[in-house]
Amino acid sequence: MSSPEANRRSVLAAALYGGGALFLASCAQGSTTPQSTPQPGTSGTASGPVQVTDQRGTVLSFDRPVTRVVTIPMPTASLLAAVDQGTSHLAGMHNASWVAMRDGVMGTMYPDALNIPHDIATTDFTPNVESIRALNPDVVVQWSDAHLTAPLEQAGMKVLGITNTGTQEDVDTWTSLFATLLGRPDRAVQIKARSDEKLKSIQAEAAARGTGGPGIIYFNRFSGGLKVAGNGSYNDFYIKLVGGHNPATGPQGLQGKGMVGVDVEQVLAWDPEVILLGNFDEAMPADLYGNPVWQSVSAVRSHRVYKVPLGGYRWDPPGQESQLMWRWLSDISFPSGDRSALRDETTDCFDFLYRYRLSAPEMDKILWTEANGASANYRQFDAS
Incomplete structure (x- = not known):
């Protein structure tokens, strides 16, 4: 019988094709079941029209906060879950995102996430347009390269284009975009504030050394x-x-x-x-x-x-x-x-x-x- 460590390694092997330059914990004894959706009336939750400008400069407008999001860049599925504090608005994701959830703790925290469709794009992020359209998304998150966004837009879907420059500013931008789409602008402010605090602390430690x-x-x-x-x-x-x-x-x-x-x-x-x-x-x-x-x-x-x-x-x-x-x-x-x-x-x-x-x-x-x-x-x- 194989050991737990060996089993875990075999699962990780399935993620070998994950994008190279691409991206994105513990506590007291005992686990508790997380809430998969924000509580009604959460501070900062919006319900009216939403408008965002993606990293291409494209403006996207919605009558209300989105409820069905398909994510293709691999880190964006878990980032969306963190902003939303659940996966109920995640309608589809890249297979490599799903593998990370299965092998990591996300699948334990949000077990329903493992049932989310994940056969939506190739290893090089080329979208499976028909599979995605069948999910009826409000918006599809995709790398901003024209050859990756155009097939989705030509099929009539709204696409939020993002870029990866290898900087912390990208994470801040993605977080802000997702928080706005979900009608939870407060989450972007909170997440960035905590990240900025930790960044300054690490910088100070490095400077002192x-x-x-x-x-x-x-x-x-x-x-x-x-x-x-x-x-x-x-x-x-x-x-x-x-x-x-x-x-x-x-x-x-x-x-x-x-x-x-x-x-x-x-x-x-x-x-x-x-x-x-x-x-x-x-x-x-x-x-x-x-x-x-x-x-x-x-x-x-x-x-x-x-x-x-x-x-x-x-x-x-x-x-x-x-x-x-x-x-x-x-x-x-x-x-x-x-x-x-x-x-x-x-x-x-x-x-x-x-x-x-x-x-x-x-x-x-x-x-x-x-x-x-x-x-x-x-x-x-x-x-x-």
Whole structure:
């Protein structure tokens, strides 16, 4: 019989095709069932006409807040759920979004989400127009490239076009757009305020430490071909945010933007001190620790290889839980020897985002405590 960890790895393997440069917890003992829809009369809830301008500059008008949203960019399904504090208005999503829900805790928090249609687009986000039209959406969220939006608009559907520049501003913009569409502008204000507070805190910590942080490489793909985060990626943003440096964007870095293919020799030459393994791939730290090819790399010798957490959505790309990624990365990059505040911060964050309280085992699942257990300084994330 396979172990729970092996089963989880097999599920993650199904997400290998997830978009490279694309994006987007725990609590007291015991779980509680979340409310899947906002309470009537929630402060800031609107009921009249709604108008938004998407990231293409296209103006979309609705007679009332939307109730049926289809999301194609992968992080947007979970972000919509966070803004809405439920999934009752999510009518369809990309399969990779659904896989993350199934494998992470979103499917536990909102089990009905696993019944939402998810065969609506190809791996390169080309929409299945007929499948989407059959869902009768009020609006379809799609990458703003004309060849991706045009088929939907030509079929008579309203399309909210979004872009990904690898910055925190994108998350703020998406959150604001979704909150407006759903008639919950208060949520955008609240979410941004909390994110801004955490961002300033991480920036202050990094400034106090000064320069000289570790070299950190993020692998968007490891098994079946190496891809690392380059210029213009959100991963490069948060590596530098916490005070590290990214060899892939340094003086000996790569040409091109986003996720860039590399060979083993290039990574050996960079000799990163920390390696992050993303959730678009099934690779685990043990795969490097046990492979002779990687034994000369500093991160492997010092056991500083880590699987990135998977919460309501993958923590690798930008999303509503990015503030937790910043704390996690800061703590593994600059361990103090004390217990990390991450569990407490995640408890608070999930309560705010999803109205859900996680058990200690659910938190361990999010943080990959078993897979990361042999990596340096990971005991700081243990339950107290």
